[in-house]
Amino acid sequence: PNAFSKPRTGGLTLVGDWVHVRRRYDVAVKIVPKKFKGEIKAKIGFDLINELFRIEREEIADACDAERLRIRQEKSKPVVEKLGEWARATVPYVPPKSLTGKALSYMLDQWPKLLHFLDHAALRLDTNPVENAIRPFVIGRNNWLFSATVEGAQASAALYSLICMARAN
16 A cells, blocks of 8 residues: 555444544633633534534434434434534634644544444444443553563453453353
C-alpha cells in the first residue's frame, strides 16, 4: 500500500462515536464564561448532538428494529443534516486551533463513520459496548508488561482469555 491507498478494514465497517464528538463540543462550551453561553458556536453543535441522544433515549429506547429505523430517518436524519450543514458553514470562520475548531474538524473528519447509525438499527450513537469489550485486553496488556518471563506473560494471557471467554458465555 502507498500513502494514497485506503486502509484495509477486512470487510468491516468503521463506525463513529457521537459521544466522542459531543465531548469535544462540551469542553469548548465549558471554557466560555456563563454570560456568553448563548452566543458561542460550539453550543449549537453540542445542542444538536444532544437532540440526537434525546431522540434515542425518549423515542427509540424500546422500539423494534423497523420502528427504530423509521424514527431515525424521520427525526434523527434531519438533525444530522442540520448539524452537517452548520458545521460546513461554520468551520471557515472558526480558528482551527481553538477548541471549537478542533471539535468541528474532528466531527467532519469522522462524518461518514458517524452516519452509519441512521441506516442500521443495531448500531448505537456510542461505541461503549465495543470499548467495554476491549478494556480487559488493554488492562491485561498493561499487567503483562511487567511479567518476569515470557512464559509468565503467556500463562497470564491464557488465564485472562479463559476468564473473558467464560464471562462472555
